[in-house]
Amino acid sequence: AQTVTQSQPEMSVQEAETVTLSCTYDTSESDYYLFWYKQPPSRQMILVIRQEAYKQQNATENRFSVNFQKAAKSFSLKISDSQLGDAAMYFCAAAQGGSEKLVFGKGTKLTVNP
């Protein structure tokens, strides 16, 4: 079975600084996809970034980037130049190719201090 682990229940960062959120996953498949979702206090789930396992290059979306270490099954999210609006719950998720199931980690609550 596929599992996703986020070992940091809470993290904090100073505005304008950089923070890295950790995620590890376990899958026996070679075809899979990884995601980071953001959930602000409004509860809306927002896709932050997506990574295909077959791609060597780390995905990047503006201030958000990932460090995808396939051998270590690690998929961390780096947020650069943190802003107050980045404060939210962040969920790591994984899906196997051809599967109907998106498996989520338990989340990391990020606080951004002014």
Added chain:
Amino acid sequence: DAGITQSPRHKVTETGTPVTLRCHQTENHRYMYWYRQDPGHGLRLIHYSYGVKDTDKGEVSDGYSVSRSKTEDFLLTLESATSSQTSVYFCAISDSPQHPTTDTQYFGPGTRLTVL
């Protein structure tokens, strides 16, 4: 933003009563999903649909049923609500025929259900 609405947004009910939550999309997407979110568990898949009248179970389907009679609507029913079903329920949609789950899922705003 994807056109997904959920109704009601908040509901309080009593143990043993039936409850139906509605997810409505205006995107004509084929795939629709119901998740529940609980503290310490992230989101867990309850049921999903891959077309009209085509549904299947997810990770935590016991006590829930679903129906999809139209592309735009996906209903989640708790036949006899229990306190353990107090949760926030999210609907999601996807339109990738090859990779419905591995492509982007767009989420609705959520429904907070409290079962007393």
